[in-house]
Amino acid sequence: MTRYIVRRLLQFIPSMILIAFVGFVIMELPPGDYVSNYIRAQALAGNQDMVAQEAALRQQFGLDQPFLIRFANWTINLIRGDFGISLATRMPVSEIIGSKLGATVAVSLCVFILSWAIGIALGVYSATHQYSKTDNFLTTISFIGLGLPDFLIALAFLVLAWQLTGQVLTGLQSPEFIGKPFSIPLLLDFLKHLWIPVTAVVVTGMAWVMRVMRGNLLNELGKNYVTALRAKGVPERTVIWKHAFRNALHPLIGALSQTLAFLVNGFVITSVVLDLPTIQVTYLDATQAQDLFLAGTILTLIGFLVLLGTLVSDLLLAWLDPRIRFS
């Protein structure tokens, strides 16, 4: 087993280099680079001296080197654990990603746990009460949830919260708490901000989980073994949760590979709209500003998480399903 995991992990390396390469190429393709964008902004603001610094700046960032050399240098440093610097803030990429990871994971985890927990619970309920009024209601809700872009919900919540409380709940913390050590008021303040993005994304995420859960569970509940279990006198609760539910988990676990990546890069637009200090926004800004190393690292990280997610979901499926384990 360990050998299998190690082998799979080793297989990641070429894939990740390839992902990083493609990521770099994509950022390399548009005309201009970070420096020309930066210079333009400076010129438009009137900083004429900065315009004269263009070549010097490019040299400072190593952008004057050919693409392949730049990529090779970056890859070698990456393997050494040095992700390079962000061109925009001149800070080490690792530091930036590190500083974002906490908030990102906090939001994503809440979103993930809630949307899966609620989605699964409602999906199971819906499937076990098929065609009931509640089922119809939940089905309708889930369809609407699937159709609503989460950023619209987030915006609506934001404005609603302002109209009701007079507070603007952008970001994840009130400014007075940013960068402060942990305390109870800080946690409360955090939670006060957290609900908007979490609810907005959960509404749509949950809908998907619920649809999948309901569909699969219905499918499973129609299978012979369920009738056989009932005929055996197994209590309904056990039939559903121990047997049918576990069988119905397959596609959800299969989706884990994307889910892990979603944790760091889902709900981009919601993050932008709500100004969340998450890695999503960093990635978007970095892509648009052609902040090469920052965007490249995040893309590679996401690719890694997708690969990792695939591995995890494969392992989980094998653990769950003897048919896979023994084949």
Next chain:
Amino acid sequence: MMKRLLLIALLVLALSSTVIAQQTYNEAPALAEKVAAGELPPVEERLPPEPLVIEPVEQVGEYGGTWRMLDQNNELGFTLMTTGVEGFLKWNRDASGFRPNVLESWEWNDDATEVTVHFREGIRWSDGEPLTVDDYLFWWNDMVLDETVPLDPASGTVVGGELMTLEKIDDYTLKFTFAAPNPLFLEAHSRGPWNSSQSLVPEHYMRQFHPRYNSEVTDTTELMNRYNTSTRLHYPDMPTIGPWMVTNYVPDQLATFTRNPYYWKVDTEGNQLPYIDNIQVEIASGPVPEQVALKAIAGELDMQVRDVALQDVPLILENAEAGNYRVIMWDRGDFAWPWLMLMYDLADDGLEDLMYTQEFRQALSVAINRDRINEVTALGLATPRQFSMLPQAEEFQSPEGQALYEEWANSYIEYDPEQAASLLDSIGVVDTDGDGFRERPDGTPLELVVTTFPDNPKVDQTLELLQQDWQAVGIKTALNLMTWDEYTTANQAGEVQIFAWPSAAGWGLLSAPTVWAPIEGVQWSMAGMNIGQYYQTGGAEGVPPREGSMLERLQEAYSRAVSATTAEERNAALLAAYRIHIDEGPITIGTIGQHPSPVVVRNNFRNVPETGLVASWDLGYPGTADPEQFFFDQE
């Protein structure tokens, strides 16, 4: 006798009061506590012997409060405009001219090739170290002149192709020598948060990052990060001479500032400035104006100068009472947003001919429905106007200057498609093949391509309207977007016909004169980079303007204006130059300008002047409005 006695008595009284004022200064309670605790020297020792006295806008303020504002990104540009505009000189609050700042006084020689400047004695960095000319010399000698440091000489320091030379007279006296007259050097070197504001770096601090002084340092990255305006505020340990200093910086989220205990300015009652204790800057990501609007209406901003969208003004004003703030309409100080730069060095000769034809340019200008652009893109709050300098500029302050300004700003802006059509007819630009669009005089098709940078929605909207307007008079018009690099290359290759420069501002000779005369080979040079390059290099590079053309005369007029050593001479030369724009106009086309720039100010946030010009960062607002004397009226 009585009279004389009275006079003496008054004199004594006046003297003694100044003496008292000089000796006792007040300071913020927080600082007083530190002094009492022995953590800080007393305020008299921290202030220069003769601190700069700042006249409050409304009244003498009180200490305290945290100023909450929003900045657009990690470069903290808005913040630097608030805390970091401390150059040699400073613009007057209404931008009418300059006043002493770090420099207490200066003397020019007669032909304006030498200036001796006197630093204000006793200014200290925020860590208590004294500011001397050595700090400035460090920048010049160890950064600009050091080959290992990737830094080019600032504008104004190279005259006639030669670097200026510096001579240290004493710790507070410095002599600049130029190869040719450079009468506006000090002013030009005092614009915005850059120039001398940027050049005055704390040598004692910077040395540790310089390879020459610290053998452990191998490259200049750290040094440059502390020098560059866009990263300077990321370092709380870096001393400053500004009113506030960074205390904390959390990327993408927050920067906090606290008062500089060694700030070297006082109010008229001897209170050490600044009044406000702290500044709290939230760093936005994504669409900043939205966050500004939201925070503003929720009353969570104390004073926000930039990124208040004009379109949001109704929303912000309607919530002013509930949010307990007011909106002061400053001026963006733009002459056009966007500005239509006609290019006169084109690969397409036929089109170049047309560009040089005044009737063609007039037709283009009068075909534009500026009122509609104003309604749609600026709530009707901007001013439809021709390309012309701003009315606040010094040269317009005389009666003849004002008259000229009025004439210039209003020339060829009346929307008149019929006149445009007849102008075009008169020069043979007519529709010969009946496709609804006019052809060139030689019968070949005419299509104008208007280029601009991406991601400026207001410009895009304007250009779509412009396209409709021009097509309506039969000029086929296409819109095009280019990145900075593409634009630069295309401009030099003569492939940009008309460029729509986003919000443009300029200020006579001081700020971007190349917008009114093609004198520099830069991207924002009117008429095209090559023509500007030709002038800048003295004919060595670039393309000359057509002989005897208005462009050539503009270049000549500019030469006269820069070499003028007195203000009268200079203003007269400028007005003469502008006259060319009227007589031969329009040479470069304006749309709508002077957009109001809403400033959201909390009701108890006082001493904010009623005017300010925020478009060009050269003007340094709100730093120019002396934010150190802003205060919270605690009631």
Next chain:
Amino acid sequence: MEILRKTGNQTGARIARKEDEAKVVSVRRLMWLRFKRNRLAVIGGIFLLLMYLAAIFAGFIAPNDPTMVHSQYVSMAPHGLNFVDTDGNFHLIPFVYGVKSAVDPATFRKTFQIIPEEKYPLQFFVRGSEYTILGIFRTDIHLFGVEEPGKLFLFGTDTQGRDIFSRVWFGAQVSLSVGLLGVFLTLVFGSIIGIASGYIGGLFDDIIQRVIELLMSFPQLPLWLALAALVPDNWPSDRIYFAITIVLAILSWGALARQTRSMVYALREADFVTAARYSNCSDWRIITRHLLPNTMSHIIVIATTAIPGMILGETALSFLGLGIRSPLISWGLLLTDAQHIRVLVQQPWILTPAIFVIATIIAFNFLGDGLRDAADPFAK
């Protein structure tokens, strides 16, 4: 009876199956019957049909030119049809009032006031701005409108004074077809590659599988963003449109290719393919004549369920300013205004296009659900 299968009772299913065999009906007809029984799917289908028709005839339905700027009527609230005038008189033919605009001097907000004396009755088949249908027929007849200088803005105007109602229908042209075209590209790519990969097998199959794996290990949205950022700003709008469509399609063909491949694997051993091979059919013929039709129903289901993702993708990209750009109109572009707080607070009617986006997505989901159920035997 088919419903029984869905309910899954084994007995019921068995009854149903025997029934199916007993009735001599084609599989296609059976699917249709089964689909017809899903009321939501039928409603969704009809709704979408209407939307697509409306998109095709956008010029006819829209009373105004969608790009026409009415600078006097910037950000005007919906200005509806009236049956009863200010004096309480009833009019059989609805009419709109003339409107004059002013600026509130205190807040600079545009205010609009109806002019009771000016009434413009609704007219049908009126002449207005010129438009083409499907780029072929050029005409200036509009379904309805009012006489100049009256203005009919059913959904109000946007921040630039353009008629939102008209823009919705023109936006539908882009948004709805992006989904369709994107899915079409996905299908063409995915099914051809999938079928070829499954049918040819060997090294070719291996390489394709690795490529797909790599493609699928890219996160969707970041890659969309990155690719969309690649589309040059100065491209003409039709090219941008195709570029965005390709960007949307580029990531989704992998999954489809995999699914078709595995189906082809199963079918490859099926008797009729073997038979075809023995009768010396060319590979191409086997693929197009035998494999493709047999995987078709499955492919259609996948396609239908993929369309809403594409439409949302277009919306997201345009919302971020990376998608469709003016002067093209798309729903995503119309929604970019939605990120303005002022719109949410003061001009909510500008959000009307969101309703169409949501309704369309829901309709597609309904339809996809129904199709999936109908094509059940292939869905496993």
Next chain:
Amino acid sequence: MTNMLLQIKDLRTHFFTESGVVRAVDGVSFDIAPGKTLGVVGESGCGKSVTGYSILQLINPPGRIVGGQILFEREKNGRKEVVDLLKYGARSEDIRQIRGNEIAMIFQEPMTSLDPLFTVGDQLAEAILVHQKVSKRSALDRATELLDKVRLPQARELLNKYPHQLSGGMRQRVMIAMALSGQPKLLIADEPTTALDVTTEGQILDLMQSLQEEFGMAMLFITHDLGVIAEMAEEVVVMYLGRVVEKTDVRTLFDAPKHPYTRALLESIPKVGHKHDGPLQTIEGMVPSPFNIPQGCPFHPRCARFMPGICDEAVPAETPLERSHTVRCYLYSEQAEGDRYGNPA
């Protein structure tokens, strides 16, 4: 009738689909004596399986038992009592305790009747543990015994195997073992051998017979295969479109079938040892749509002895012939039962 283990009276199970009501079981009555085997035979879709499922109330929506009684004689606290199983809710604790304990059931498709995620041992033990308060360990011991009983070799190892590792026959044996775990009074076998090959089928049938003797349980054997009926059953019920058309002992069924449908069924099977001239006989026509059951005798459109004006008017009543032999056909009685749905006229 005295001392019957199970009496089904006028059972009606309908499916309420969007396109109409399917009367899958419509007024079925029959009895099973303790220790005896009753075979239920009929074409697919005749409602025989639904009858079996209805006994344990394993009908899922949109199906519902709408009427009738299922009287079951059970021993409670040492006293015999007769209960109506339909009085218990489908999810009630009472019916749960009967399922798998007093009445067990095995199914047509052994391949899918086991949860693929659990080992054979787990699933067997589960069956034991839901009814008996024993430790998991002793449940597993008991499971081993049961596997021995169904003649599965190496029972210990088998406990750790997953269903997908077993053949169809082995799985059906596991299912039987599971059914036996509660020593049921009645085993409902729903086409238990249909999915198996002929050799395995024979083995399983043998096994079931010997186990029936050993455990002394009654069996409700549902099948479409008259050959199997001949081998297994003592009494036989023939169903067509949700109704019992003929009810008799197995001997009479083969020797003297009365109902035209029964006869047709018998003619459609090849008989071993008999020589056939010409093709096998098939029943003409198709089973009508369950949504559209013909008026009168439901079989009349396919009946070789269709009497117009009689057979298509009303449902014939159940007519007792000799001994326990009953039939629903106008050939034997003119008595009608009611309208075409069997409601009293």
